[in-house]
Amino acid sequence: MHIIAIASGKGGVGKTTTAHTLSWILSEKLNVLMLDLDPQCSLTACCNLTDVEGTIVDVLATPSKISAAQAIRPLNKKLSILPSSPELASIELSLSAKISRETVIKRMLATVTGYDVCVMDCSPSTGLLVLNALTAANGVILPVVPEAMNLYALRSFLDVLDEIRATVNPNLQTIGTVVNFYNARSIHHQQALAEINRADIPVLGTVGRTIRIAEAVAAHEPITVYEASNDRSVEYKAVAKKVIEWLEKHN
Ligand SMILES: Nc1ncnc2c1ncn2[C@@H]1O[C@H](COP(=O)(O)OP(=O)(O)OP(=O)(O)O)[C@@H](O)[C@H]1O
Numbered sequence: 001m002h003i004i005a006i007a008s009g010k011g012g013v014g015k016t017t018t019a020h021t022l023s024w025i026l027s028e029k030l031n032v033l034m035l036d037l038d039p040q041c042s043l044t045a046c047c048n049l050t051d052v053e054g055t056i057v058d059v060l061a062t063p064s065k066i067s068a069a070q071a072i073r074p075l076n077k078k079l080s081i082l083p084s085s086p087e088l089a090s091i092e093l094s095l096s097a098k099i100s101r102e103t104v105i106k107r108m109l110a111t112v113t114g115y116d117v118c119v120m121d122c123s124p125s126t127g128l129l130v131l132n133a134l135t136a137a138n139g140v141i142l143p144v145v146p147e148a149m150n151l152y153a154l155r156s157f158l159d160v161l162d163e164i165r166a167t168v169n170p171n172l173q174t175i176g177t178v179v180n181f182y183n184a185r186s187i188h189h190q191q192a193l194a195e196i197n198r199a200d201i202p203v204l205g206t207v208g209r210t211i212r213i214a215e216a217v218a219a220h221e222p223i224t225v226y227e228a229s230n231d232r233s234v235e236y237k238a239v240a241k242k243v244i245e246w247l248e249k250h251n
């Protein structure tokens, strides 16, 4: 199983939207498991699964009572989610006392079978859960907003990825960035995009801003299902095409 982390040190850049939308598109061809690793539970909420029993929290807190496979919920034939709950924040604190604390998620995912790819939605931090996600992953996708302050955060996050490669996960590859909220008419955005292109990491695509993305979340659908003809849907499909190429190349 390929394991992809959607991560960024910055909040509100489109991690959850990318995880949700990409997973739906990938599930047209592949068996996809979404893993919500954020105590904010945004991905779980996108799937209309808040207040469910049996989440990643239960799997991590009482593994003898519930396995990851038991907590996974099918959304359709080829798409499932292992949901989160707000208590994940306290589980993250308790991880620090565990032996091999950065491999907890990797070991949990090793017990899961039947999926071609797992897409993990990370919280906007470099805490232990994100460290776990990056230790388990063989690829990472970095949503970024094309603005100066976000580029600074991107540079420091790339340093974190280098550190992960040098220590716990030499196999971690950067699949690329998704440049979100991109406004092609903004000179600042154009300059930021040029700078990202110079950073020696693939740009998987740009996604413009639309209120339809928020509307789609309210309907518990990704934009690609909610309004397939929307320009943002077309842009996300182009991103997914590059991710599929990456998956095929690394099979
Ligand atoms: N291209 C877009 N156009 C308009 N709104 C968007 C777009 N992408 C994301 N959003 C909206 O912006 C908000 C933040 O997006 P999202 O939750 O995906 O970011 P995030 O990086 O996961 O945030 P966090 O760091 O808090 O987890 C959400 O309300 C989402 O619906």
Ligand SMILES: [Mg+2]
Binding pocket: 015, 016, 017, 038, 042, 043, 121, 122, 123
């Ligand atoms: Mg999020």
